[in-house]
Amino acid sequence: MGPRLLVFGDSLSFHGPEGPCAADEPRLWPNVAAAALGGSADLVAGIGWTARDVWWSLTGDPRVWADLHHADAVVLAIGSMDTLPSPLPTYLRTGLRYLRPDPVRRVVRKAYLAAQPRLSVALRGRPAVLPARLTVQYLDTAVGALRVLRPELPIFGWLPSVHRAAAYGGVHTARPAATAAMAAWGARTGIPLLDLEAVVGEHVLSGAGNPDGMHWGWAGHAAVGEAMSVLLAPVAAPGPVG
Secondary structure: OOOEEEEEEOHHHOEEOOEEOOOOOOOOHHHHHHHHOOOEEEEEEOOOOOHHHHHHHHHHOHHHHHHHHHOOEEEEEOOOHHHOEOOOOHHHHHHHHHOOOHHHHHHHHHHHHHHHHHHHHHOOOOOEOOOHHHHHHHHHHHHHHHHHHOOOOOEEEEEOOOOOOHHHOOOOOOHHHHHHHHHHHHHHHOOOEEEHHHHHHHHHHOOOOOOOOOOOOHHHHHHHHHHHHHHHOOOOOOOOOO
C-alpha cells in the first residue's frame, strides 16, 4: 500500500476548469500525486487560505489531529493566495459576509468586487493578503509543531503560483518577494519546494486554465500532480505512524 498524503491547501487544490470540486475528484492534483505513488490523499483546504489558515487548522481542527496520526507525508500547498492584492485589510474584506441585512451585504460585496481590480492596479498590488514575512513565520511555526508531533514525518511545500486574473487587474507584484522569502525558508528548514511557475506557469498565463485566470485546468492539475509525485517519491514510502 502506498503513502497517505496529508495536503494543506487553498482553492488551487480543489478548483478545476469549471469551478470547485469535491476533494475525492481523481483529477485534482493531490489525488493525481497520490495515485502516482500508489497511495491516497487527504485534503484540508479552503477558498483563499493562506499560511495563517494552515496554522489555525493545525491548532484548531480535531480532524487534522486525527489525520496526522496516519499520514506518511505532509504537503504545505500554500502561499499563492498570500501574494494576491488586498485593497481592504483582510479582516474587513472577509468580514463582508457578516453584514446584515442581506440586501446591504449584497450591495457592499458587489461594489467591492467591482472596485477590487481598479484598486489593485492603483495601489500596485499592495498591500498583499499576507506579507511575505508573515507567510514564512506561519510556515515556520507550522513545521515546528509538526516536527514536535511527528519528528520523522516528511514535509514538502511549494512556491507561489502565477495568475492573470481580471479580478485583481492582472497585478501580482507581491509574488517575487514572497517567492524569494519562501525559497530561503525552504533551504533553511530543509523543506523541498515545488516551483509552481516552472510547472504550471505557461498553462495559466496562456489562458489554458480556468477562465478566472488563476485556477487550473485538468492538464495543469495533471502536471502539478506528476511533478509533486516526483518530489515526494524518494521519501514518501509508508512507515510506522506516530
